[in-house]
Amino acid sequence: MRPEELLAPSPVGLYCPAAGFHIDPLSAVDKALITHAHSDHARAGHGHVLATRETLDIMRLRLGDDFAGATQPVAYGETARLGDVTVSFHPAGHVLGSAQILIEGRGQRIVAAGDFKDQADPTCAPFVPVACDVFISEATFALPVFRHGDPAAEIQKLLRSAALFPERAHLVGAYALGKAQRLIALLRAAGYDRPIYLHGALESMTGYYAQRFNLGALRPAREAGKAELAGAIALCPPAALKDLWARRFPDPVTCFASGWMRVRARARQRGVELPLVISDHCDWDGLTRVIPATGAAEIWVTHGAEEALVHWCGTQGLRARPLHLVGYGEEEDGPVPDTGDSVQAKNGSA
Amino acid sequence: MNRFAGLLDRLAYEHGRNAKLRLLTAYFRATPDPERGYALAALTGALSFPHAKPGVIRALISERTDPVLFALSYDYVGDLSETVALMWPDPKRSAAESAESHDRPGTSPSLTEVVTRLATLGKSELPGQLARWLDALDETGRWALLKLVTGALRVGVSARLAKTAVAALGDKDPDEIEILWPSFSPPYADLFAYAEGRIEKPLITDPVPFRPPMLSHAIEDGDFAKLDPADFLAEWKWDGIRVQAVAGQRAGGEHVARLYSRTGEDISPAFPDLVEALGFDGALDGELLIRREQRVQSFAVLQQRLNRKTVSAKLLAEFPAHLRVYDLLVEAGEDLREQPLSVRRGRLEALVARLASPHIDLSPSIGFADWETLAAARANPAAAGAGIDADAVEGVMIKRLNALYLPGRPKGLWWKWKRDPFVVDAVLMYAQRGHGKRSSYYSDYTFGLWTKGEAGDELVPVGKAYFGFTDAELGEIDRFVRRNTTGRFGPVREVVHEDERGLVFEVAFEGLQRSTRHRSGIAMRFPRISRLRFDKPPREADRLELLRRMLDAAEGTPSSGASAGAPAIARTGRRKGA
Numbered sequence: 027m028r029p030e031e032l033l034a035p036s037p038v039g040l041y042c043p044a045a046g047f048h049i050d051p052l053s054a055v056d057k058a059l060i061t062h063a064h065s066d067h068a069r070a071g072h073g074h075v076l077a078t079r080e081t082l083d084i085m086r087l088r089l090g091d092d093f094a095g096a097t098q099p100v101a102y103g104e105t106a107r108l109g110d111v112t113v114s115f116h117p118a119g120h121v122l123g124s125a126q127i128l129i130e131g132r133g134q135r136i137v138a139a140g141d142f143k144d145q146a147d148p149t150c151a152p153f154v155p156v157a158c159d160v161f162i163s164e165a166t167f168a169l170p171v172f173r174h175g176d177p178a179a180e181i182q183k184l185l186r187s188a189a190l191f192p193e194r195a196h197l198v199g200a201y202a203l204g205k206a207q208r209l210i211a212l213l214r215a216a217g218y219d220r221p222i223y224l225h226g227a228l229e230s231m232t233g234y235y236a237q238r239f240n241l242g243a244l245r246p247a248r249e250a251g252k253a254e255l256a257g258a259i260a261l262c263p264p265a266a267l268k269d270l271w272a273r274r275f276p277d278p279v280t281c282f283a284s285g286w287m288r289v290r291a292r293a294r295q296r297g298v299e300l301p302l303v304i305s306d307h308c309d310w311d312g313l314t315r316v317i318p319a320t321g322a323a324e325i326w327v328t329h330g331a332e333e334a335l336v337h338w339c340g341t342q343g344l345r346a347r348p349l350h351l352v353g354y355g356e357e358e359d360g361p362v363p364d365t366g367d368s369v370q371a372k373n374g375s376a
Numbered sequence: 377m378n379r380f381a382g383l384l385d386r387l388a389y390e391h392g393r394n395a396k397l398r399l400l401t402a403y404f405r406a407t408p409d410p411e412r413g414y415a416l417a418a419l420t421g422a423l424s425f426p427h428a429k430p431g432v433i434r435a436l437i438s439e440r441t442d443p444v445l446f447a448l449s450y451d452y453v454g455d456l457s458e459t460v461a462l463m464w465p466d467p468k469r470s471a472a473e474s475a476e477s478h479d480r481p482g483t484s485p486s487l488t489e490v491v492t493r494l495a496t497l498g499k500s501e502l503p504g505q506l507a508r509w510l511d512a513l514d515e516t517g518r519w520a521l522l523k524l525v526t527g528a529l530r531v532g533v534s535a536r537l538a539k540t541a542v543a544a545l546g547d548k549d550p551d552e553i554e555i556l557w558p559s560f561s562p563p564y565a566d567l568f569a570y571a572e573g574r575i576e577k578p579l580i581t582d583p584v585p586f587r588p589p590m591l592s593h594a595i596e597d598g599d600f601a602k603l604d605p606a607d608f609l610a611e612w613k614w615d616g617i618r619v620q621a622v623a624g625q626r627a628g629g630e631h632v633a634r635l636y637s638r639t640g641e642d643i644s645p646a647f648p649d650l651v652e653a654l655g656f657d658g659a660l661d662g663e664l665l666i667r668r669e670q671r672v673q674s675f676a677v678l679q680q681r682l683n684r685k686t687v688s689a690k691l692l693a694e695f696p697a698h699l700r701v702y703d704l705l706v707e708a709g710e711d712l713r714e715q716p717l718s719v720r721r722g723r724l725e726a727l728v729a730r731l732a733s734p735h736i737d738l739s740p741s742i743g744f745a746d747w748e749t750l751a752a753a754r755a756n757p758a759a760a761g762a763g764i765d766a767d768a769v770e771g772v773m774i775k776r777l778n779a780l781y782l783p784g785r786p787k788g789l790w791w792k793w794k795r796d797p798f799v800v801d802a803v804l805m806y807a808q809r810g811h812g813k814r815s816s817y818y819s820d821y822t823f824g825l826w827t828k829g830e831a832g833d834e835l836v837p838v839g840k841a842y843f844g845f846t847d848a849e850l851g852e853i854d855r856f857v858r859r860n861t862t863g864r865f866g867p868v869r870e871v872v873h874e875d876e877r878g879l880v881f882e883v884a885f886e887g888l889q890r891s892t893r894h895r896s897g898i899a900m901r902f903p904r905i906s907r908l909r910f911d912k913p914p915r916e917a918d919r920l921e922l923l924r925r926m927l928d929a930a931e932g933t934p935s936s937g938a939s940a941g942a943p944a945i946a947r948t949g950r951r952k953g954a
């Protein structure tokens with residue numbers, strides 16, 4: 027049997043005809059399996075949703091109590107039967123609750139990995155390679171120029187800067203789910219024990235993480251005076267970096283934590299003064315490490331630099347094809363003058 | 377190297393002058409000699425070693441990476457050094473993956489090691505040495521190394537700012553460091569020792585030192601109302617090279633003379649004909665020009681002398697250097713910088729008269745009673761006293777008569793008022809994605825003018841421009857390019873350019889010079905887009921012949937049969953607003 031008969035791209039996302047479910051569907055469907063709660067993957071309005079407990083919690087937090095008709099939590103490693111297909115969820119290391127979804131049926135094992143990284147992250151379960159015949163990989167940073175390096179070293183960069191400019195605030199743009207909390211955890215691991223200030227849009231998610239991880243003293247930035255913010259580290263969604271909101275900070279140093287910061291033009295495009303290369307996706311080395319580890323002979327590539335990864339798979343003797351799924355990821359090489367932040371901030375993670 | 381790379385990396389993103397200064401000073405404070413001295417040398421352009429050609433770097437990376445992945449990466453990043461720095465394979469990982477043991481990467485090199493090694497390295501040893509260093513460095517280190525060895529270290533730090541940061545180590549006056557600067561050389565251990573107060577001020581034994589020049593601000597329309605013409609002297613702004621000519625005597629009585637560029641670089645070796653004429657004792661501020669048959673030549677002519685590597689007798693005869701002076705800083709040991717301009721001007725006039733040198737003359741002042749008269753002089757210098765030298769006038773200078781000669785760019789004392797630029801209407805032919813901030817936009821444009829081709833009129837490329845437009849206009853052009861692409865060559869798109877279909881730009885530029893790099897044989901100085909002409913069909917754009925006639929007129933060599941009887945506008949070009 028061809029694997030496409032078990033799982034195939036459709037206009038609203040990957041679809042399993044045998045069991046009638048979609049994975050991370052872009053619009054409301056009857057049955058949805060959700061890899062993780064980033065908004066381009068987890069949308070409201072599905073009839074039934076299968077996901078990890080954490081993903082369901084976060085979806086509820088972001089989308090409201092009635093975000094789905096019915097929900098079913100699945101623990102990592104637990105299996106669920108849907109028709110004559112078996113599905114199971116495995117840690118993807120991307121954000122809290124993120125999972126790779128293994129679909130088994132008709133003699134095929136397909137892993138839809140969603141977004142993933144194999145780098146250590148104190149705020150989520152580590153990535154586990156899952157043996158399969160077909161591995162569906164994202165390609166957000168699938169160019170050999172993306173090397174994320176050691177996040178602890180990037181945190182040191184931030185702390186050194188804060189020490190050199192004690193009268194300025196360091197304003198760090200970070201995605202609301204995952205990145206912001208990981209940064210806080212990394213800062214704490216580096217011994218930073220001052221209060222960390224939060225933009226309102228980060229408060230509830232960070233509160234959720236704080237129930238599980240010790241994130242130290244957190245303060246809403248809106249309640250702090252300018253004097254208090256001198257020398258402080260504050261986190262906000264990337265779009266807020268150039269907002270009126272940023273004016274409350276004394277002479278802020280604009281920082282942005284993202285894998286995109288590896289490329290100088292990207293950082294300058296956003297007017298970033300202190301780029302921090304910290305990503306919740308695999309870098310090139312990670313992708314080319316993970317793919318062989320799954321043992322898959324066939325690789326399907328979704329959102330990002332598909333061309334380079336498909337080419338690389340070819341050089342490794344792996345069958346590979348781009349899925350051309352639209353609607354995921356955030357990067358668009360189009361005319362977006364200035365720093366609108368529009369697409370990235372609303373639905374992305376990077 | 378790592379610490380230096382970290383500094384460069386941070387400086388490259390920082391815009392604020394004070395923040396840059398803090399970063400530099402913190403680096404100098406935390407870094408030992410000689411490492412910090414070589415960093416200072418790198419930032420002030422004082423290092424000299426043969427630069428690596430891009431070809432060497434391309435060869436190194438192509439031995440190590442897949443060509444398709446390299447091409448995709450380079451297209452995405454847009455900068456060769458950065459692409460190579462980022463995708464250089466990690467030798468630790470390669471070693472772990474292959475069965476046989478690789479060379480272990482060495483320890484990361486210091487900047488001192490890199491600089492001293494580069495100075496003595498044979499050409500054939502360079503690739504191997506570079507590869508070993510690249511193996512041992514991280515992404516930022518590799519980026520900094522490649523920028524350094526290719527001579528492309530641009531992080532927005534002027535030599536002056538770096539010196540100011542050194543001065544800040546011990547609360548010294550930056551001007552003092554500037555004046556002492558020629559007495560030191562890399563790695564500047566004595567300079568740091570002095571700045572940190574560990575040794576006494578070194579004695580300046582140089583009888584002909586450089587003195588930091590006084591610079592002007594661009595005047596704005598609103599400024600005139602606040603200024604009384606009676607308080608000012610006006611003179612022509614000459615389109616040459618700002619120089620400082622200093623002459624004096626050594627302790628033994630021997631006469632020495634030196635010519636400095638605006639930044640204090642000693643350019644005497646390139647102008648022996650002029651240095652010979654510096655038979656005075658003092659320091660003159662003026663403009664270096666080419667003067668032939670009593671007539672000052674345009675910048676296009678000066679450019680021809682500047683581009684030569686060797687100074688031959690023929691070159692000296694063909695392009696005689698001339699000094700047109702406008703200020704006197706020192707005379708016979710007397711420092712005149714503390715005197716007002718009116719006094720200095722009197723002393724200058726007397727000195728020039730005494731010298732009576734055919735190679736040195738006075739930059740004349742422009743008589744004016746009100747700003748309207750000066751505006752008229754600026755619009756038509758030939759009729760307002762510049763006469764046959766008018767082609768070398770790029771505007772007027774306005775200087776306060778009671779101003780002292782202050783180094784740097786003091787406010788409210790000197791202004792420049794440039795002439796309006798030349799303009800032509802040209803047609804967009806090719807567009808390329810920009811670098812830096814604009815890497816996702818088609819923001820580099822090649823534009824062309826009409827000329828007679830084999831099959832009737834055709835457009836020939838005459839230049840490139842990548843600024844002058846607003847962000848909103850950039851968005852409009854980018855959309856136009858994406859919707860009107862007729863061909864793709866790598867990162868370049870060919871854009872429709874037919875009689876009726878295409879995009880016309882008004883291109884502003886400062887002047888023209890001959891060029892062998894362009895098919896048109898002409899290069900523009902400082903071209904930029906001054907207006908989008910969506911209203912104008914390409915067939916109404918200008919013709920190449922207009923530029924040819926302008927260049928002939930500027931060079932005074934009507935070679936291509938341009939008729940002297942052509943209307944003035946056709947000979948001298950069109951200026952913006954005219």
Ligand SMILES: [Zn+2]
Pocket residue numbers: 062064067120141374375
């Ligand atoms: Zn995600």
Ligand SMILES: [Zn+2]
Pocket residue numbers: 064066067140141164329354355
């Ligand atoms: Zn995604």
